[in-house]
Amino acid sequence: MFGLADCNNFYVSCERLFNPSLCGKPVVVLSNNDGCVISRSQEAKKLGIKMGEPLFKIKKLVESERVYIFSSNFALYGDISWRIMERLRQMVPTIEVYSIDEAFIDFRGISGDQASKIARNISPILLRDVGIPVSVGISTTKTLAKVAAKLCKRYPKLNNCCIMNNASDIDKVLDKFRVEDIWGVGRRYSKMLNSEGVDTAKKFTECNPVWVRDKMSIVGLRTWKELKGEPNIGFEENLNDKQQICTSRSFSSDLYDHEKVIMAIAKFASSGAEKLRKQNGVTSQIHIFILTNPFKEGVKEDYRSIVVPLNYPTDSTFEIVKASCSAALSILKSGYGYKKAGVIITDITKKNETTGSLFCEKDLGKESELMKSLDEINLKYGRDTLVTAAQGVDKIKYNMNNLSRRYTTSWEDIIKVKI
DNA sequence: TCTGGGGTCCTAGGACCC
């Protein structure tokens, strides 16, 4: 059996944890720059607020219905997530942390009865020890466990735990389960399937596998097999090392000043480099991209990206910032207002498994020590205590007008709460 | 006026090799 533990309305639940008066009220959490809705309480869903909806489109509703609004506070959510995962690890054999608010559980080698017994305890214990409501679904494959977890959210009488293991139950569930709700079937595929008359998960399992493979590639076929109870998606305990690290932001206004865009790129590059060092990686290739506001009509539109190969694999902030900035400089065009930019670090290998370069003139050992000191100083005295000059001193403006405190991770904020 | 950010995997097609 496989299980899935999935936090309910995670970001909203985190905000409520430190502000219980929000319980029972409509609450939403916004994306960076206070752009779109990315988490909604049950009450907010009931008001018809959709996932991904821009804030300005629901302004009226927010005012008339007194919806509580929060800017995203990832320092808080990340820390609460870590607590959830640590507590979960103590209860079950093995977990795969799948996202900030979800973990798969490997129950293989344990009897169905025992797995069910454990599963029923997870939600009450996490609620008691961490304070976050969690749905738990278990079944014979990851995809079916996803279905089961979704049922918990649909039927409160399940008490946040749904065990789906006999064939006739699964059959009944799939018959009522819409194809667009299946994990792995997105907007495009559900539209295609619907147009072919395949509107339920059950009908999907009755499709010809050759047809499925043809229309939805090998990925779709895997989903098809999983729904029929045949495990086809691997269980990965260590998903920590990223194959690419992307750091990007939208700006609060269009930037016509190239210098400002370059400063932002330098900042993205250096925070990417820091994440790279955290996983002991080195990169030999970076992508830079810049774009104008695609929603704005009547202005000149531009999207540009460039791939920069590096001379030798590196984790140095200096190298990565330098390469990123000069690449960005080469693609920026005057007269365009840039709304968003980003740096993607790719071609990542392990630092200790990478051979040095014959033609590198730098003392890489020294550079490594320097980076270590840089990271230590920024850890001790706070982010951006020490930055590259390219990044500049002036902060680039982002909208963040409804930010809660970092209740669990910032010493200043912890003190404030106590007072 | 205001529209997120960070990932994964797969496929097709081009450039190149012998």
Next chain:
DNA sequence: TCTGGGGTCCTAGGACCC
């Protein structure tokens, strides 16, 4: 009129996820 067969690697783009 006729023009091989078998590969690899890379990239862009598309699909999906949260």
